[in-house]
Amino acid sequence: MKRFENYSLITKESVNTFIKKRKKEIHKGNLGHVLIMAGSKGMTGAAILSARGALRAGAGLVTVAIDEELFPIVQVGIPEAICISRENLKDNLAKYDAVAAGPGLGDDEKNVNLIKTILKEHKGVFVLDADGLNIFSRMNIVGTLKESKAKLIITPHPGEASRLLGKSTVKINEDRLASAIELTEVTGAVAVLKGAGTVVATPEGKTYINITGNPGMATGGSGDVLTGVIAALGGQGLDPEVAAKVGVFLHGMAGDMAAESIGEYGLIASDIANMISYAIKEVCKI
Template sequence: MKDGLITLEYVNTVIKRRKRNIHKGDCGRILLIAGSLGMAGAAVLCGRGALRSGAGLVRIATLEEIFSIVQVGVPEATCVSRKSLNLDKLNYDAISAGPGLGEELEDADLMRKILQEYEGTFVLDADGLNQIAKNNMQEELKNSLCKVIITPHIGEAARLLSIDITNAKTMDRQELSTRLVEKTNAIVVLKGEGTIVATPEGNSYTNTTGNPGMATGGAGDVLTGIITSLSGQGLLPEDAAKAGVYLHGLAGDLGAQRFGEYGLIAGDIAEMTALAIKKTLG
């Protein structure tokens, strides 16, 4: 077992300069299952986070009714209906589900299908986690074929563990993350001050970047895009989670320097992710 901090020195070991002859197919083909009526922005922010962190090809599986919104918001991505997905590993190097997803039953069925059939990295956030809790899919999550990363905040953690949120808030965050790992067998990104990344091997790491300005709607959607992007680019799930939270926090720090903590919004974090990676590479 190992405990430690997520620092620039670590991130520099997994985020490397690109080769001159690289092409978009080498930079990760990812699928983001996100967005619903009234929540198209979550899909947009997730897509922007993924692209600004280097994903070569981004496809967003969303409702056809909001295709136009998503394509205007993130024109570099393509849209596909959630009703016609081919989940073969050859099509996608990483998949995520949750930002602005809503809680329709067919989305729970789609996540169940991914857990049972997909062999890559699967990132679960927001309504994706709420679907797991609502439909008692924790055992399916625990026994999934894919490599799972979950990114809960304190409320989602409480729902996954079937405990009162008041109790969750009083628990030691290391203990809470450990219980989530035991419940799901996933890599756990417990968001909040000093975001914790905990692994099934018993390792736990605390992030060293970020600021209070990041307590803003949509920030978690950007993080999901970043972690999925890094996974799709070939990072191991643990490295994608750790490097993802560091870069997300650094992007927030760069954004706060420019706009202040009060004025920082999730879109700023997505944009600043590109500069965060540039800074880490020196």
């Protein structure tokens, strides 16, 4: 049985509390530098979508950490982003206000140590998604996430959540609020359990349900965009709880705007990324 008590809805009015029109004298240095550690051979699009989500959500600078052979793809796909080799990543973490890792990362074991380094040394918001989470599930070291020095946000879909918690996807979806709370207890992170009515839960036991979004968003790359959006909001100074709440609302609203324009059937992740800026514009009208 689904449990729906003790939660708050994420609404346009509540999001407007944190998203305001910008001051005229602002510059890119005030808007956060986001690092995106994503993509691999055959999955470079995940890095591009995450970076595009971060830029559309207002990040001042976005750097993509990826293998050098994939630089040309990223720089053509999103010319506004900077590229850096993952081999040089460990010496540069202090320059980033927020980090996102996982989309399209693949199962290369060398990424494990990089993610562990970020968890240990990064002091800002760190959004961990997709293959970044699967690595910890596969190695049975999910509990080590609680040792993170970063302000950790995890963004699993039900399948990834099932691996993190060691239970079936059916069980995850039977009580999504309880599952999200359990994710926070196991990882010590703010948890974003994606799906219809995305749930955000905090280690303090607060839970929120998002009211935006539609079935057209069930498409490859949608979650990659969300990862970038949340990281960008964290890089602009929002704490993990707020960045997660605002991010899922804007992401869903962008999907709703895209569906209104082109319909649900043909909606793709790039449409969601491109509509993030329109969603922010709409929220700022209040």
